[in-house]
Amino acid sequence: MRQADELAALIGRLVTSDGVHETAIPRLALIRACQPTEPVHAVHEPALCIIVQGRKQVMLGERIYLYDRTRYLVVSVDLPVVGQVIEASAEVPYLCLRLDIDPVQLGALMLESKTDSNKQSEGGHTDAGPCLAVNPAAPELLDAVLRLVRLLETPRDISVLAPLAEREILYRLMNGEQAARLRQIATAESKLQQVNRAIGWIRRNYDKAFSIEALASEASMSPSALHQHFKAVTAMSPLQYQKQLRLQEARRLILGAALDAASAGFRVGYESPSQFSREYRRLFGAPPLRDVARLRSARAVDMLGA
Known part of the structure; x- marks a missing residue:
């Protein structure tokens, strides 16, 4: 080596x-x-x-x-x-x-x-x-x-x-x-590129509700084909993918923009503060305020992408 x-x-x-x-x-x-x-x-x-x-x-x-x-x-x-x-x-x-x-x-x-x-x-x-x-x-x-x-x-x-x-x-x-x-x-009509179009749409509209039918139309696939290939590519369903994006953005807003948990949850598309707190805890292992306090005290360095 x-x-x-x-x-x-x-x-x-x-x-x-x-x-x-x-x-x-x-x-x-x-x-x-x-x-x-x-x-x-x-x-x-x-x-x-x-x-x-x-x-x-x-x-x-x-x-x-x-x-x-x-x-x-x-x-x-x-x-x-x-x-x-x-x-x-x-x-x-x-x-x-x-x-x-x-x-x-x-x-x-x-x-x-x-x-x-x-x-x-x-x-x-x-x-x-x-x-x-x-x-x-x-x-x-x-x-x-x-x-x-x-x-x-x-x-x-x-x-x-x-x-x-x-x-x-x-x-x-x-x-x-x-x-x-x-x-x-690099192949425009590959299954990967079709799924990628769906991914791009979710990333641009992560704070909005959507139907699998509308997303499938965006990707030029049938709903069943989109669900199958989306999960094969990302290891999650489109709705699970959207949830991950919402919660990651909410965490960033609480940590970096000093928003309270309820405001951050509403900003990323949650209507119920209790649902937001429950799903946040499930993903990050602690409620929003406790999780952010832990991150700040640990001064975690973002090493993602490497």
């Missing part, structure tokens, strides 16, 4: 404080944590995440994904997940990078490399499936990632060389174990 060692040394030089650090390279962020973190609820957007030191777990629905320097994480649609750094110390901090996946670049690369967009897997299977996965980190992928991160030490080269390194990273991913899922991101 020579590449991981070099990446760890490089990221250690570039970021010396905990948190998520955006970089001069578009879509690339570097992350550091010197201790394990609290579980963080948030929406993970499409991205490649590579840990070079430490360990993390991400929970989607009831399933837990563990990854470290030997395995990378790929997310191919917006997913409400719970992320937690579980191995980190001041002496050996958690170090990670996140590269957001640009679907436009992915589509252009797929066309240029003459990838058969209809061949979603070796068996030609086109159904949407889980859109969060952990896979072994191949040396070829790490080589390309290392070249990209090295450019942060020679900023004058970023504009010319960063797009080349990013293209190679996407190419390696497209020819790896997540090839079928990534190709579906």
